Amino acid sequence: MRASRLYLDNAATSFPKPPGVTQAMVDYAQNLGASAGRGAYAEAIETGRKITECRQLLNQLFNGQDPNHFVFTLNCSDALNLAIKGLIDPAEKSHVICTAIDHNSILRPINALQERGWVQATVVPVDPQTGLVDPHDIRKSIRRNTCFIAITHGSNVTGTIQPIRAIGQIAREHAIPFIVDAAQSAGHIPLDVQADLIDLLAAPGHKALMGPLGTGFLYIRPGLEKMLRPLREGGTGSVSEHPVQPLFMPDRYEPGSHNAIGLIGWSEGLRWLIRKTIADIQRHEKELIQTFLDGVSHIEGLRYFGPRGVRNRIGVFSVLLETYEPIELSKILENDFGILTRPGLHCAPHIHETIGTARTGGTTRFSFGPFVSREDIRYATDALARIAETRLISR
Ligand SMILES: Cc1ncc(COP(=O)(O)O)c(C=O)c1O
The missing domain is CATH 3.40.640.10 (Type I PLP-dependent aspartate aminotransferase-like (Major domain))
Known part of the structure; x- marks a missing residue:
């Protein structure tokens, strides 16, 4: 586990705030x-x-x-x-x-x-x-x-x-x-x-x-x-x-x-x-999105929702990992890896009906911000890969 906790719940509120x-x-x-x-x-x-x-x-x-x-x-x-x-x-x-x-x-x-x-x-x-x-x-x-x-x-x-x-x-x-x-x-x-x-x-x-x-x-x-x-x-x-x-x-x-x-x-x-300019922030966020996509693409049993590439999307990812409840996955991410995410329906009930996650307890959400680095995202997708492997062995 890394020394500091990794905040990936910027869609709830951004953290940290800029200096000043x-x-x-x-x-x-x-x-x-x-x-x-x-x-x-x-x-x-x-x-x-x-x-x-x-x-x-x-x-x-x-x-x-x-x-x-x-x-x-x-x-x-x-x-x-x-x-x-x-x-x-x-x-x-x-x-x-x-x-x-x-x-x-x-x-x-x-x-x-x-x-x-x-x-x-x-x-x-x-x-x-x-x-x-x-x-x-x-x-x-x-x-x-x-x-x-x-x-x-x-x-x-x-x-x-x-x-x-x-x-x-x-x-x-x-x-x-x-x-x-x-x-x-x-x-x-x-x-x-x-x-x-x-x-x-x-x-x-x-x-x-x-x-x-x-x-x-x-x-x-x-x-x-x-x-x-x-x-x-x-x-x-x-x-x-x-x-x-x-x-x-x-x-x-x-x-x-x-x-x-x-x-x-x-x-x-x-x-x-x-x-900093919004253009620069967007460029950075696209890099984070691509890093996340690269990191999760080979994880067996993992699904994410929304656009497949970097186009038409912001750095918010809802995922489901087979056999894990979203709340359970969030807890493992926090307790074993220090990664903070949000499980559930995220106050948007209709879209979960549309994507088929209304009855799975929703999804586990990762959301990025300007202080998140590509190494942070790799750490998060490696954590997902390790949890997925453990599941294959133990469940
Ligand atoms: C898409 C969307 N709209 C509205 C809100 C509500 O924002 P606030 O918490 O500032 O009222 C949120 C909060 O997460 C949101 O994600």
Whole structure:
């Protein structure tokens, strides 16, 4: 067993964070400690400036039209709740489109709206081998009253990257808001809200965007705020004489004190990403993917899901090893090799039905990050090979 544990659960949250993230948080806690927009003194003003910087970095990274249209949220689920529920008018029974590869943070808000009788949903199937959605199937599902199309960009189960630009084109042609869950793609692959025709982009700060837990955002295409209802109201530190939530951005969607410490740490993570470039991160991740594929291709009894090569995929691999329950495999990986993985359904139930792992206890998931090396991946695939050999001898 190696000296240090090998963290391969970056799809849950990234670890470690880039240098500077923790220090920025400590500096804020020791030297500022104020709440933005809640005081006229220098510390409160400086905290507000630092929070604005975080929006500017996001605007730069995703080619947004206005930093104030990046609304801060608790995480990606919180952002998706705002996008999904904010677009629904209970008085009109609307139709919505999502897909079989989506995470529960899209499916559950939609299911909750369905239970109340406020929407009808079409769940578009995906290819069982690749996990890809056919944009034509999305087009065929559109109805006169379709009020949004939502999709998980990078799958947290199969690693599949969806053709969002083609789907965005279809949505734009029909003037239907297009919601993208970028929980597993933001920070891994290039994303451009304008070129990709995204109306509402949701992402966590704490995964590949390299921030701490408790951070996330929803990008709202300018103009869409006129139809997106806020889910929360309260103090904004601005226009306090107004009895209702202000209409201007980002205050329309940001009642209450900000997670200043988290956002200030997140800015350091974003600066690190911008300096390193997403292209460089993607190149490294492709090398890790190829190393994993080479390492597992000859392991008898091992199956992995999603695209076969490096194309159309991120560094997320779900595997099944014959005769092992996913939870059992994760435990052996941890106890005998110090490798940290995630077993189970990964909050995405439909895709396990599609790939046939709903009744096997799901899969064991390996997910990579920028601090994982090719040697780390070789160590992980060698561990899988050794476990597979032991199984052949002992079972
Ligand atoms: C595809 C996908 N969407 C949404 C989420 C939810 O992210 P968060 O935990 O930031 O709410 C996850 C989390 O794992 C995810 O993998």
